[in-house]
Amino acid sequence: MTAFAPAAPAAVQPRLRSRFLQKFMGNKGALIGAAILILFILIALLAPWIAPADPLKANFLSVRKAPSAEFWFGTDELGRDILSRLIWGARSSLLAGGVSVAIAMAIGVPLGLIAGYFGGKLDALISHVMEALLSCPFLVLAIALGAFLGPSLTNAMIAIGLSAMPIFARLTRGQVLSIRHEDYLEGARAIGLPDRWIVLRYVLPNVLPPLVVQATLTIASAILAEASLSFLGLGQQPPAPSWGSMLNTAKNFLEQAPWMSIVPGIAIYVTVLCFNLVGDGLRDALDPKS
Amino acid sequence: MLTFILRRLLSAIPTLILVSLFVFTLQKLLPGDPVLAMAGEERDPAVVNYLREKYHLNDPMPIQYLSWAKGALTGDLGMSLRTEQPVSQLILSKLPVTIELAVLALLVALLIGIPTGIVSAIRKGTALDYGANVVALSGISIPNFWLGIVLIMIFAVKLQWLPASGFVPFSESPSRNLQTLLLPAFVLGTGLAGTLMRHTRGAMLEVLRSDYVRTARAKGLFPMAVVLKHAFRNALMPIVTMTTLLFGELLGGAVLTEQVFSIPGFGKMIVDAVFNRDYSVVQGVVLCVAIGFVLLNLLADVLYRLINPRLRNAA
Numbered sequence: 001m002t003a004f005a006p007a008a009p010a011a012v013q014p015r016l017r018s019r020f021l022q023k024f025m026g027n028k029g030a031l032i033g034a035a036i037l038i039l040f041i042l043i044a045l046l047a048p049w050i051a052p053a054d055p056l057k058a059n060f061l062s063v064r065k066a067p068s069a070e071f072w073f074g075t076d077e078l079g080r081d082i083l084s085r086l087i088w089g090a091r092s093s094l095l096a097g098g099v100s101v102a103i104a105m106a107i108g109v110p111l112g113l114i115a116g117y118f119g120g121k122l123d124a125l126i127s128h129v130m131e132a133l134l135s136c137p138f139l140v141l142a143i144a145l146g147a148f149l150g151p152s153l154t155n156a157m158i159a160i161g162l163s164a165m166p167i168f169a170r171l172t173r174g175q176v177l178s179i180r181h182e183d184y185l186e187g188a189r190a191i192g193l194p195d196r197w198i199v200l201r202y203v204l205p206n207v208l209p210p211l212v213v214q215a216t217l218t219i220a221s222a223i224l225a226e227a228s229l230s231f232l233g234l235g236q237q238p239p240a241p242s243w244g245s246m247l248n249t250a251k252n253f254l255e256q257a258p259w260m261s262i263v264p265g266i267a268i269y270v271t272v273l274c275f276n277l278v279g280d281g282l283r284d285a286l287d288p289k290s
Numbered sequence: 291m292l293t294f295i296l297r298r299l300l301s302a303i304p305t306l307i308l309v310s311l312f313v314f315t316l317q318k319l320l321p322g323d324p325v326l327a328m329a330g331e332e333r334d335p336a337v338v339n340y341l342r343e344k345y346h347l348n349d350p351m352p353i354q355y356l357s358w359a360k361g362a363l364t365g366d367l368g369m370s371l372r373t374e375q376p377v378s379q380l381i382l383s384k385l386p387v388t389i390e391l392a393v394l395a396l397l398v399a400l401l402i403g404i405p406t407g408i409v410s411a412i413r414k415g416t417a418l419d420y421g422a423n424v425v426a427l428s429g430i431s432i433p434n435f436w437l438g439i440v441l442i443m444i445f446a447v448k449l450q451w452l453p454a455s456g457f458v459p460f461s462e463s464p465s466r467n468l469q470t471l472l473l474p475a476f477v478l479g480t481g482l483a484g485t486l487m488r489h490t491r492g493a494m495l496e497v498l499r500s501d502y503v504r505t506a507r508a509k510g511l512f513p514m515a516v517v518l519k520h521a522f523r524n525a526l527m528p529i530v531t532m533t534t535l536l537f538g539e540l541l542g543g544a545v546l547t548e549q550v551f552s553i554p555g556f557g558k559m560i561v562d563a564v565f566n567r568d569y570s571v572v573q574g575v576v577l578c579v580a581i582g583f584v585l586l587n588l589l590a591d592v593l594y595r596l597i598n599p600r601l602r603n604a605a
Contacts, residue, residue, distance in 0.1 A: 029424075132308035135583040136576060137542025140560065144576055147564040148316055224433055228546055231435050232561055247436055251550070254443050261443070265436035273431035280427075 023285035030281020033274035040271055044090040053081035055088040056239045064257040074259040077249065082263055085241035089264065092242035093271065096157050096226035096235070097219040103161025104168050104222075105215060111165075112172025113199050113207075116180065127173070130166040138163050142225050146234040153226075153242065156235040160225045164218050171214055175207035213283045220275035227268050243268045291595065298591055302584050309580040310362065314355050317573045367574035372566050377574035380559065385578075387457060388548070388555035391478065392540040394471055398479025399486050399536065404529065406483070407490025411498060412517060422487065429484025434543060438477045438550035445473060455552035474551045478543050482536050489532045493525035500524075527597050534590040538583045 024030060043050065052072075059079035067074040073082040115126040133141065141163040142156075149155035179185065188198045229235035230244025238245060243264040250260035325341045326333055342348045345368075346357055361368065367377035403426075410422040446454035452473055458466040497503060498521050506520045507513075545557035552558070556575060563571035 128304050128308055131305045132312060132580075135305060135309055135580045135587075136312075137539060137579060137583065139542045139545055140576060140579055143545065143560065143564060144316055144572060147572070220431065224431075227433055228435065231433075231546065232549065233565075247433075247439065251439055254439065255447050258443050261436070261439045265433060265440065268433050268436065269428070269431055272433075273427060276427055276431050 020285045024281055027281040027284060029277045030284075033277030033281070036270065036274045037278065040090055040274075041094060043087055044094050047087045047091055051081075051084040051087045053084040055080060055084040055241050064253065064260075066257075067259055073263045074257065076246075076260055077253060077257070082246075082260065085246060086243070086263055086267055089241040089243045089246060090267070090271075092153055092230075092236050092240070093223050093226060093244075093268065096153065096160065096242075097223040097271075097275070099157045100160035100164060100222040100226070101215050101218050103158060104164035104218065105211070107162075108165040108168030109172050109204075109211065112169040112174075113176060113203060115169070116173040116176025117195070117199050117203060123173070126169065130169045133163075133166040134170070138221070139225060139228060142229060143232065143234065146229050151234045151237060153230075153236040153240070156226055156229045159229070159234075160222050163225070164222060167218065168211065168214065171210060172207055175210055176203055179203065179206055209286045213279055213286060216275055216279035216282055220272045220279065223268065223272055223275070291592075294595060295588070295592060298588050302588060305584055306581065309584075310359055310577060311355070313573050313577045313580070314358055316576070317569045318351070318354075362577065367577070368570035370563075370568055370571050372563075372568045372571075377570050380571060381556070381574055381578055384554065384556045384559050387459075387553060388541065388544050388557060390460065390467075391471055391474055391544055391547070391553065391555060392537060394475035395478035395482065395540055395543075396533070396537055398475055399482035400533065402479070402483035403486025404490050407487040408494055408517065408522060410487065410491045411494035414495065422491075426484040426487040429480045429482075429487075432480065434477050434481055435546040435550050437480065438473070438547060441473050441477060442550070455550075457551075457553045457555075470551075470553075474547045474553060477550075478540060478547045481543065482540065485536065486529070486532065490525065490529055493528045494521060497521045497525045527594060530597060531590045531594050534586055534593060538586040541579055541582060 057080065059075070062071070062075045062079040064077055065071050065075040065079070071081055071083070073086060076082055076085070111126050111130070115123040136144075142159045145159035145162055146156055149159055185198065185202060188202055193201075226235055226242070227244030227247070230242045231248045233245075233248060236242030236245045238249070246264040247261060247268075250257070250264070253260055325338055325345070325347060329337045329341060346354055349357070358368070365378050367381070369375065370377055370380055373380070406422045406426065410419045413419050442454045445452045453470055457470050460467040498517075503516060503521050506516045511520075541556065544555060545560060547553070548555045548557035549561055556579075560572060560575045562568075563575065
């Protein structure tokens with residue numbers, strides 16, 4: 001952490017890293033979560049090659065077929081293979097989680113850095129705006145923004161990203177405030193380094209660990225939010241598959257084809273659970289008290 | 291304490307002004323022209339102009355905002371473009387439904403979350419603790435609209451014990467009202483139960499490590515008395531604060547639950563308004579939810595001060 005004592009960080013950093021890795025690897029839940037997530041990401045990336053059928057191709061001879069050897073997870077109301085749609089849907093859901101959090105961090109972290117580092121009126125203004133945005137529940141805000149932007153996966157990701165942004169701004173600001181008067185920052189200011197350089201070189205790396213934990217947990221919320229928006233018809237539009245939009249259609253066939261609802265729901269649940277497990281594992285590993 | 295409440299109320303004013311500005315701007319940026327939709331298929335220019343004048347849509351934006359904000363302060367949130375009813379009246383008619391659902395869901399969350407959190411903390415590191423943690427994390431991770439669908443399939447479609455959807459007001463039939471809200475309240479409450487359980491466990495672990503709990507144990511008090519009288523009472527502070535804030539989250543979570551169970555509450559109203567482009571309703575609902583959230587935050591702060599003797603004395 002001490003940027004002005006190169007010898008110390010060189011010795012301390014690897015030790016901290018190995019302690020972090022040791023703690024993280026010792027957390028079975030986090031490891032299982034990470035392994036399943038890696039598997040899901042691979043499935044999403046390899047979708048064109050591993051999906052057994054075209055996810056968009058209707059087959060009116062196999063409408064609402066129950067799970068069988070031919071269709072492992074059954075077919076939907078247009079005879080499309082649910083397994084294939086699930087595999088392709090993983091792309092939308094994981095992409096939505098990642099991109100939304102990237103948007104939230106790209107806007108929220110710089111705002112938090114500015115507010116925390118410079119303080120004063122700028123801090124007051126940014127903090128008030130963030131508080132105003134936080135005063136609207138995450139999902140209500142995402143729905144309102146999603147409605148304004150129009151229904152599509154891209155717009156859902158923007159809406160979710162903007163709704164999650166204040167969390168990162170507030171967290172970053174808080175972290176910056178906690179290290180603002182550390183010796184190494186005072187030293188950097190004393191030798192006349194420009195503020196931009198200090199913020200990017202010394203402040204940002206030191207506030208990053210809690211942000212990484214928050215990002216992992218927010219991906220979980222973003223995946224849930226995307227599924228919710230798609231379920232309401234504000235996310236991925238038909239016929240393109242996403243887990244949320246699959247559930248939106250499935251709710252009309254609860255009696256005739258219950259399998260249409262079960263499989264995408266489990267997929268969302270397992271993915272979100274895994275992100276939460278990894279997030280918890282990262283938090284515990286980074287917590288000096290644990 | 292009164293000074294503290296007044297100071298907190300004053301500090302909430304800039305936030306509320308920003309919220310109102312945000313809500314107003316959002317409405318202006320929504321796609322589609324509500325006047326064209328209201329003017330009918332012919333879209334007679336005279337009618338369009340009349341409607342624009344009537345709703346002050348020809349005024350400059352700041353004037354439009356001020357006139358809207360002035361109305362909002364007096365409880366006039368405009369008229370629903372679809373039903374032509376006052377928005378505040380619509381909100382007042384739907385709000386009790388959502389509040390009832392939220393209170394029941396909070397009850398579910400408290401009944402599951404707090405005992406599980408206490409047991410998990412007492413039995414830290416055991417299979418019971420791990421099991422409770424997995425259940426709590428599952429509650430947080432499960433999409434509540436999907437859980438709603440699954441429960442409808444089991445309890446309404448298969449077993450036919452409870453209605454799949456709809457709502458009966460309490461004044462009409464208390465028992466049927468409870469029947470219609472049982473599944474939605476459970477669905478909405480489980481997610482919060484997970485969060486509450488984790489917070490209770492964390493707070494209890496912190497307190498169980500403290501000296502006064504060790505002393506109480508050393509005095510030979512019954513383990514249950516130590517846990518409930520000495521540990522839990524002191525762990526209550528963060529739990530009460532969290533519960534207050536979670537109530538605000540419930541209003542957001544109700545959006546999907548009400549949609550799945552076709553409950554005519556606040557949440558369903560906002561979704562319907564979004565799809566019907568009923569902008570004034572969207573605006574009114576978002577504003578009310580935000581005000582509710584700000585007030586709940588204030589309540590959490592006040593409760594925290596009331597419960598914590600150190601803060602109370604400092605005030």
